[in-house]
Amino acid sequence: MLFTKMHGLGNAYVIFNQLDDEFENQEFHQLAKNISDVNIGIGSDGIILICSSKVADFQIRIFNKDGSEAKNCGNGMRCVAKFLFDHMYVTSPRFTIETLGGVGSVDVEVDHKQMVKYVTVDMGAPKLLKGMIPMIGDPFIATINEPHSFDEVTYNLTCVSMGNPHAIMFVDDVKQFPLENIGPTIERSVLFPERVNVGIVCVKNRQEIDYRVWERGSGMTMACGTGACAAVVAATLNEFIDKNKPVTVHLPGGDLTVRWDESGTVWKRGEATYICHGEWEMDTK
């Protein structure tokens, strides 16, 4: 089966184009675990399948490194948009992609070789109520700077769903904060029945934030597109930054520009990059 490995700011996915060549009888959860493994597979943060859609131009399915299926993937959307436009599955620079979290539109910008360099994704409106995250507690209230204790330490959480759930904390220094240790505890806390992506944010000024993430199902990654959007929404809700102004999000893998506009939509712009193309040997697994 032919694959393309791509990354969005170091958040790497092995992409299988199912438009021309479909997997037969595959157990995708196990496949994602095998492929993502750096020793017995290709090594990635997960896999993405590009499929046809009844409601949008294309559909993607996203599987994390641990085999769990995710509802949305901001970096994956940019990678898939680049793949589809560069390989001429679409000629219009604007098209739509369906995920389990809904339909988003993408706008591509090309370089001098007519290859996609930047992609802007309409990430939709964030969901804030606990019932929509989902998170235990009153389903009709939002979680903004709410104290919760994990491993006997209290952290203030702001929770945002961008199709997938994010718990955001504000810290003084994202590099010094021990996210590797506390991330897995919060991810699997009883507070979050579907687990959660855990992000830390340091606000540099009203146009710039630092962000690091522990991803549900994939662990530490170099970037998370939905997480960067959730971080900007959380920083706005806590009045550190302003709605409708573009914010540069500095991630370990590079920068994204995110804007939460007055209509409620979150826009995200950034790069997508090829790593390699190859063939996955189905028979040997």
Ligand SMILES: N[C@@H](CCC[C@H](N)C(=O)O)C(=O)O
């Ligand atoms: N890295 C992605 C998000 C992938 C899914 C996430 N781990 C989840 O399970 O919700 C992104 O760029 O948004």
